[in-house]
Amino acid sequence: MVCLGNICRSPLAEGILRSKLDKTHLNTIVDSAGTANYHVGQSPDPRSTESGLKHGVDIRSLRGRQFGVSDFDQFDKIYVMDRSNYGNVLSLARDESDANKVDLLLNLSNPGSNDEVPDPYYGGEQGFENVYQMMNEACDVIIQNLQNDEG
Ligand code: 4NP
16 A cells, blocks of 8 residues: 555555454455655554544554565555556556556546545545545455455
């Protein structure tokens, strides 16, 4: 899960997916990162933390890190929140195989839409709830896809 700062959207997406995976027997590695280095080592934004806790998702232990080329080796899928993230991540892709791992998260729940998870950083609490709901829906599709791949 990748956004710009790795303190608002992507840590919450990571937490949502982790908590869904915990309720299955799927053995999947999940992580998040930011394309920028502004918030490396920092805790999630308190508004993201609150938004998660409201839904039983605890992201308090997560810390910001920056996306790097080695993430293409570590992960099969790289979900980005907006088109700016998409451009930044693609610019690090070494080949077509790397590039093919990258997609907008909301293309899972709204295929082909290229919809964005809006950056809630400069907005209010409602923005975080809105973002939570969008990412939650997309993460449900990830779980379904993983279960289908298994079967
Ligand atoms: P995020 O939100 O990309 O969802 O973590 C942001 C966090 C910090 C900044 C921008 C967006 N910033 O400019 O510091």
